[in-house]
Amino acid sequence: MKTRKPFVVGNWKMNGDLIANEHLFTALRASIDRSLLSQVEVAIAPPYPYLGQASAWLGDTEMAWGAQDVASFENGAFTGEVSASMLRDLGCRWVIVGHSERRTLLGETDDLIAHKAERALAQDIGVIVCVGETLEDRESDRTESVLAAQIDALARFTSGVRVDRFVVAYEPVWAIGTGRTASPEQAQAAHVFIRSRLAQAGADAARVRILYGGSVKPASAPSLFVMPDIDGGLIGGASLVAEEFVAICRSAALA
Numbered sequence: 001m002k003t004r005k006p007f008v009v010g011n012w013k014m015n016g017d018l019i020a021n022e023h024l025f026t027a028l029r030a031s032i033d034r035s036l037l038s039q040v041e042v043a044i045a046p047p048y049p050y051l052g053q054a055s056a057w058l059g060d061t062e063m064a065w066g067a068q069d070v071a072s073f074e075n076g077a078f079t080g081e082v083s084a085s086m087l088r089d090l091g092c093r094w095v096i097v098g099h100s101e102r103r104t105l106l107g108e109t110d111d112l113i114a115h116k117a118e119r120a121l122a123q124d125i126g127v128i129v130c131v132g133e134t135l136e137d138r139e140s141d142r143t144e145s146v147l148a149a150q151i152d153a154l155a156r157f158t159s160g161v162r163v164d165r166f167v168v169a170y171e172p173v174w175a176i177g178t179g180r181t182a183s184p185e186q187a188q189a190a191h192v193f194i195r196s197r198l199a200q201a202g203a204d205a206a207r208v209r210i211l212y213g214g215s216v217k218p219a220s221a222p223s224l225f226v227m228p229d230i231d232g233g234l235i236g237g238a239s240l241v242a243e244e245f246v247a248i249c250r251s252a253a254l255a
């Protein structure tokens, strides 16, 4: 029996519109009830423009909503950026930082990601920090050194960070949106390594939740979530299909 409450986060990425979102929110409200939420924490991360819509649809439920990114600046002349205090105004309980798509496509560095996380934490917004190796890293036996560098960069805030405000998502880049999932054993080994590195970085590592992300589907979720160090999932594609997302939440509750 795990002592950490499982957590499932839906990363909608740059998908959706007002009408499609309304259908998705309606379906989530109908299926993710209080009893399920007593067993698994659930959060949705829609694109920025729909955070107000998330608040309107989820505000009277115990599901949380959050953003997919946040500025590393506090406020001011940073055209196009969205600050942590703005996210707080919109009721965000969580923000994802360091997603591999942002690391790869937008050149985000470990240092920038740590700054973003600190901005969010300063506004009392929980952070879900994504880490993970590329296929090339894995094939050249660099998985642990890459994960170590990504975790070590967080060390300036990990000691003393509240465990209900800090989550790590292990997302092997080769498994994101590819239909290729890490095996439960591969994921478990990476989670164990991340947990030990978090301990070295001063975090209360035994209590920090580490989610797995990378093509999780209803069929693959149970065998991943049953692993002792996997505390839920960060779900991309399947979070856009209500039945799939709900099934994944149920698997996390049962694990």
Ligand code: PEP
Pocket: 011, 013, 171, 175, 176, 177, 178, 179, 213, 214, 215, 216, 234, 235, 236, 237, 238
């Ligand atoms: C993600 O975007 O974080 C993700 C894991 O995507 P997918 O589930 O589609 O691989």
